[in-house]
Amino acid sequence: MAAAVAALACLQGTSLAQQTASLAPNPAQDPLPKPLPQATEVKSQRPKSNSNALPPAAIKLNQPLQRLAAPSSLALPLKPEQVRIVSLRPLSIKEVENLAEVNNPSLKAIASQVDQAQSNLRAQLAAWYPNISISANGLPNYTGGQQMQNDANPGTANNGDSLTATNRWQMTSVLSAQWDVINPQRTPQVAAARDEFEKSKNQYLIALRDLRLQASQAYIQLQLADENVRIGQQSVGASLISLRDAKARYQAGVATKLEVLQSETQLGRDQQLLSDSLASQSIARRDLARLLNLPQDITPSSKEPLSALGVWRPSLEESIVAAYSYREELDNIILDISASNSQANVALGSVQPFMSLVNSLLATRFTGNESVIVDLQGNYGYAVENSIGLNFNWNLFDGGSARAQYRRYKQLAQQRAFEFADKRNSLRFEVEESFQQLANSTRNIQTTSKEVITSREGLRLARLRFQAGVTTQREVVEQQRDLTQAEIRYADALAGYNNYIVELRRRTGLDRVAACSRLRLDPVRPAQVDSETVPVPPAPLRLPCATAQI
DSSP states (O other): OHHHHHHHHHHHTOOHHHHHHHHSOOTTTOOOOOOOOOHHHHHOSSOOOOGGGSOOOOSSOOGGGGGGOOOOTTOOOOSGGGTSOOEEEEEOHHHHHHHHHHHOHHHHHHHHHHHHHHHHHHHHHGGGSOEEEEEEEEEEEEEEEEEEEEEOOTTOTTOEEEEEEEEEEEEEEEEEEEEEEEOTTHHHHHHHHHHHHHHHHHHHHHHHHHHHHHHHHHHHHHHHHHHHHHHHHHHHHHHHHHHHHHHHHHHHTSSOHHHHHHHHHHHHHHHHHHHHHHHHHHHHHHHHHHHHTOOTTEEEEESSOOOOOOEEOSOHHHHHHHHHHHOHHHHHHHHHHHHHHHHHHHHHHTTSOEEEEEEEEEEEEEEEEEEEETTSOOOEEEEEEEEEEEEEEOOOOOTTHHHHHHHHHHHHHHHHHHHHHHHHHHHHHHHHHHHHHHHHHHHHHHHHHHHHHHHHHHHHHHHHHHHTTSSOHHHHHHHHHHHHHHHHHHHHHHHHHHHHHHHHHHHHOOOOEEOOOOOOOOSSOOOOOHHHHSOOOOOOOOOGGGGTTO
């Protein structure tokens, strides 16, 4: 602890005694902590999604990017030429964001979930309206037939045959209407659906923030891969120069075979570095193409070189408070609490009285006779009947099921409150972690940049010493290796710095990044280094089996 305080004192220019005094607790001077405001008081018990907190997503591609529109969602290539890369498209970070917002299928799926939640809310709101239905029995219904009866009993008055027939057309229709006058479950069901709708809109904003973060990080990773390829090519060129000088001195008899072998070994290392960098570059390009949902025959590349995005202006405290204000994850947990309370009321409403207003209108129209003597003439008629009343239903006892469900959802709401506290602490830690890592990356950029400068000068001096015969080739090889590693660390520091910048944007909802001041370049072009004039010959890709016997 004392060592950490001492290091902090050295960074801030204060003495160790002052730092220790400021950090030491003093119960007599510490005031009692003031109670923090409740989230439901700040954000309300049912916060609404604020679409103005985030710039809306683009809905169409810019004119230069029309060629890069996403293919059909159900498109599936079946031939090799359909997936063969025919175009390499350089993109800037702004173009990458535009393509991601328009083409990415995951964001479209989240937008569809918002529409689904809105449709579900509209379905729940229908409980406030009456239900009207119509039904008909036969359109129309025809009944026909004959019946003959022979009365063979002598001495009766009806001795003889009788014939009855049916020839009847009939249509019956019923128009019914029902409206729930009292429905204890209706209001909480609508409230829960409205909370789910607001939560789905927040989920879309969260997905949009995550997509912009992923697009920026994928682009930064591609920039880092391009920078590593440049470093690898430069290292191979420097190794070729060293090998050329070593062979020349060996042929002149002023160097040994060992120096040539050392140069060849370093060349092999640098060629492996270049090969790994090229593979990482290809993977980074295809990963970005996947995220942007580009056509199958196009691969993106970075148009902008790796450089610092800017300077993060807000302080740590401002960043933490902004994360509490702008992060939709906290709003969603509050909405989950509200939805759980609504579900508890729904469960309790199942044992409360229900009352409905019911109206039924019955209409019947018929023509013809039914079971009459054939000598009678047919007749016709109609009937209209209307009934209206109230239906009452009350489940007096259900074994305690409703009360148990009510307690369950209330306990779930309490669980959501604990999750809110955990998420609040996680958000603060994420901001603090990114903030501290950003400061560490800033220091790494400063140290690695100095390391690159000194390594370049060291390599130049080592080559001069080697050409003068003062030192050996091993010193040149070691200086060249140090320069390569220093440039790789510098590129990693730059990429890490940019990653933490975009992470702070995502984790705080702020975009207060001051642009870096432009450097005033010398109008005179500097002289090229020898390594820049040496072409790197392409090496054929040999199968692993061919080199297994080495």
